Amino acid sequence: MIGIGIFNIKSKVLPIINTPIPAGFPSPAADYIEETIDLNHLLIKNPSATFFVRVEGESMIEAFIPPKALLLVDKSINASSGHIVVAVLNGEFTVKRLLITQAGTFLTPANPKYKPIRITEEMNFQVWGVVSKVIIDSLDI
Amino acid sequence: MKPVIVLSNNDGCAIARSEEAKEAGIDMGMPFFLIEEIIRQHKVAVFSSNYTLYGDMSSRVMETLGKFCPSIEHYSIDEAFLDFSEMKYEDLYQLGLRIRKTVTQHTGIPVTIGIAPTKTLAKMANRYAKKTKKASGMHYLKDQQLIDEVLEYTKVGDIWGIGKQYEKLLLRNGFKTAFDLTKANDEWIRKNMSVVGQRMINELRGTPCIKWEDEPPPKKGICTSRSFGKLVTSKQHLQEAISNYASTVSLKLRKQHCCAKQMHVFIQTNPFKTDEKQYFRSVDMQLPVATNSANELIQHALRGLDIIFLPGFKYLKAGVIVNDIIPEDQLQIGMFDTVDRDRNKIVMTTLDSVNKSFGRDLLRFAIQGYEKKWKLKASYLSQRYTTNVNELLSIKI
Numbered sequence: 321m322i323g324i325g326i327f328n329i330k331s332k333v334l335p336i337i338n339t340p341i342p343a344g345f346p347s348p349a350a351d352y353i354e355e356t357i358d359l360n361h362l363l364i365k366n367p368s369a370t371f372f373v374r375v376e377g378e379s380m381i382e383a384f385i386p387p388k389a390l391l392l393v394d395k396s397i398n399a400s401s402g403h404i405v406v407a408v409l410n411g412e413f414t415v416k417r418l419l420i421t422q423a424g425t426f427l428t429p430a431n432p433k434y435k436p437i438r439i440t441e442e443m444n445f446q447v448w449g450v451v452s453k454v455i456i457d458s459l460d461i
Numbered sequence: 462m463k464p465v466i467v468l469s470n471n472d473g474c475a476i477a478r479s480e481e482a483k484e485a486g487i488d489m490g491m492p493f494f495l496i497e498e499i500i501r502q503h504k505v506a507v508f509s510s511n512y513t514l515y516g517d518m519s520s521r522v523m524e525t526l527g528k529f530c531p532s533i534e535h536y537s538i539d540e541a542f543l544d545f546s547e548m549k550y551e552d553l554y555q556l557g558l559r560i561r562k563t564v565t566q567h568t569g570i571p572v573t574i575g576i577a578p579t580k581t582l583a584k585m586a587n588r589y590a591k592k593t594k595k596a597s598g599m600h601y602l603k604d605q606q607l608i609d610e611v612l613e614y615t616k617v618g619d620i621w622g623i624g625k626q627y628e629k630l631l632l633r634n635g636f637k638t639a640f641d642l643t644k645a646n647d648e649w650i651r652k653n654m655s656v657v658g659q660r661m662i663n664e665l666r667g668t669p670c671i672k673w674e675d676e677p678p679p680k681k682g683i684c685t686s687r688s689f690g691k692l693v694t695s696k697q698h699l700q701e702a703i704s705n706y707a708s709t710v711s712l713k714l715r716k717q718h719c720c721a722k723q724m725h726v727f728i729q730t731n732p733f734k735t736d737e738k739q740y741f742r743s744v745d746m747q748l749p750v751a752t753n754s755a756n757e758l759i760q761h762a763l764r765g766l767d768i769i770f771l772p773g774f775k776y777l778k779a780g781v782i783v784n785d786i787i788p789e790d791q792l793q794i795g796m797f798d799t800v801d802r803d804r805n806k807i808v809m810t811t812l813d814s815v816n817k818s819f820g821r822d823l824l825r826f827a828i829q830g831y832e833k834k835w836k837l838k839a840s841y842l843s844q845r846y847t848t849n850v851n852e853l854l855s856i857k858i
Contacts, residue, residue, distance in 0.1 A: 368524035369567035371847060377858040385858070396567050406856065413856045429858075448569075 363453050369396035371449065373406060375415055380404070383417065383430035389456050391415065393449035404451040409437070410444050415451065464505040468493060471688045472509055472838045509839035517847045521568045529560050534674050542580055544673060557599045574599035577608070580671045581664035584621040585611055585639065605667075612640035612665065622661050627654060639665055683721070685709040686780025690838040692731065693776045699728060700763060701830035706781040707755065707762035708822075708829060714753035714783065715809060720792055721783035722751040724758070726765035731777035740776075742769040750795050751787055754805040755812065758783070759826055 364370045371393045378387060383404060385391070393406050401420035406413060407427060416427035416437070428436040439445050464482035466475045474492045475482075485503040487496050500507060519538045527533050532544035545553060557574045564572050575587030582602055589611045590600035602608045617636050618628035630653060636642050643665045650658045660670040685706040693699060703726065714721055727743035744765045752758060762781050794802070815824045822829070844852035 366567070368521040371854075372850070373854045373856055375856050375858050379858045390853075395569065413854065415856055415858045 363392060363455075364394075365452070366394055366396045370394050370452070373413075373415075379429040379431050379434040380415055380417075381431050384456070385415065385430070385451075385454055386456060386461050388460050389454050391451050392453040392455070394452040395449040397450040397452065399447040399450050406448045406451060408444075408446045408448050409439075413448070418447065464503050465508070466496075466500075466505055467508050467510060468841065470510055470837055471690065472840055473688070476510070507841045508843050509841045511843045511845065513845045513848055514843060517845075518568060518570060521847075522564055522570050522572070525564050525567050526560065529556070529563075532673070542583065542673075545576070554599075554601045554603070557601060558597065561598050571598065575602075576600070577602040578667045579664040579669045581621050581661060582608065582611075582667065585615050588619065589614060608667065609640060612643060613638050615639040617642060620661070620665070622657070627658070630654075681786070682782055682784045683710050683713050683786070684780060684782040685713075686727070686778060686782070687837055688778045689776065690836050694772075694774070696766075696770055696772065699766060699770065699776060699779060700828060702779050703762050703766050703781060704759045704826060704828045705822075705830075706779065707758045708825065710781050710783050711753050711755040711758045711809075712813070714786070715813060717786075718789045719786045720751035720753045720789055721758075722748050722785040722787065723783065724748060724761050724765065725782040725784065726762050726769065726780070727782075728766070728769060728776050728779045730774050734775075738774055740771060740774045742771075744768050750798050750800070750802075751785070751792055752800075752802075752805075753789065754802075754809055755826065756805065756808070757800065759828065763828070 360367070373391050373393055375385060375389050375391060376387055381387075385404070391406070397403070399405050399418055401418060403418050404415065405418045405427075406415055407418070408414075409427070414427065416429055419426040419428050419436075425439040426436045427439065462479070462481055464485050464487075465479040466482045466487055467477040468474065469476045472493055474490050475487055475496060476490065478487050478489070482503075482505055485499055485505060487499055487505070496505075499505065515538060523533070523535055523541060526541055526543060530543040530545060530548075532547075534542040534544075536542055545551065545556070548556075553576050557576055561572055561574055564570060573587055573591045575583045575585065575590055576599070577583040577586045586600045586602050590598060593614075594600050600611070602611060616638060617623055617631045618625075620639050620642070623631070631642065636645065642662060645662060647659065647662070650662055654661075663670045687702075687706070689702065693702070710721075724746045725743060726746070727741070729741040730737065730739050732739065732741075746761055746765055748757075748761060758781075812824050816822065844854075846852060846854050
């Protein structure tokens, strides 16, 4: 089992050894090795329906969505009240929390500086997908 | 909704149009310069072809379809056949509606569905749904009465597999619709349209005759050819282009774990510029040993170019085609072969893994160049929203 070191094309190939060297005592951990953690598998339940989008702006900052956050949007989830959604409102994309109440349907921000938007019949409104994961670079904040 | 069109490679002409664009008067294949006025007037959204995006969206749709049915044939980038013959107790009409709703929700791509006893009838039902059942977007040929209705609706020229020549022949002989054709005399069909025609008639009559292709048949030839963004006169630019095409071909071969034993290289001037000197020439080369290494294929392609190139012409297009394709593990090495194939293989594996992680063509042969003066025009390119992290949709919130 040899992994090929990719920057040693010409002369010698430096093997990246991923099995214990056969000499000496065999590693007692060898039988317990599992596969590495796959973030795709961990974060994405339905790959064919999951899309990545990036956000700018601070209207959702208290819902753990700071500027530059990367969102995973799973279109296979049926949106319901309380979900953070990507919505298309009059031709523009936005990200807000969907609230469906007896008083009407609202897109609510998570930042007191912004006002909730009440969805009226004249508006061209559509939920595009439900935000399923938020990825933040902690060095950015 | 805004009218939308997609342009062909090199932004030459309109190859896909939304319903609104059709209504605005843009015809299939219209050259771009002829429709510029319509585009301005109707505020048409124009896009260059973005096959990275289309390919990814297509595989998302196919994957979603695959969840409904284990037996699926990917017929083309935007068509698939699903075999429901095992699902005897399923209400196929409801299933069809469910498939359509799911695909639209999961991928955002609207699809039309035709359900019928044979592939040819399914295509026909699909076309019928597209034209007459816009609301439900599907049509199920549940019984003979429904089948007959669609057969009568469909002109012979619109049947899957009937080209211009056969259409003329059939019209001359009094067949106007697909329904007429089901009443045709078998002997006449076999005589005039061969066994392929017979198969088609049987399909129209409800007997499946066209083979199910779960896996696409192995490719017979792989071709990379493009028109240049502007006419090319220098040999150096042709060399750059040809070596890039050879490199693309070799990548396609490696992806299929295949090697090619024959190569065809061609260059040509613009046949529509009748006032200019015309030149078209190609060369076929038998390769000493079948290969998929970029370095070897580039060398052979450049050797081919040396043979066919003549200075003094304005070239519009060039291409590299490989044939005689065999699986990688059935390689026969020549007795006098001096190429270090093991080393080549390591180089190619390395090249592919670097390019896979860091971007296509990042690591390349020097002859492929960097400027790409000859490169395709794609002035209206959309972002690769789903496959490139630097081109994601950005939302202001």
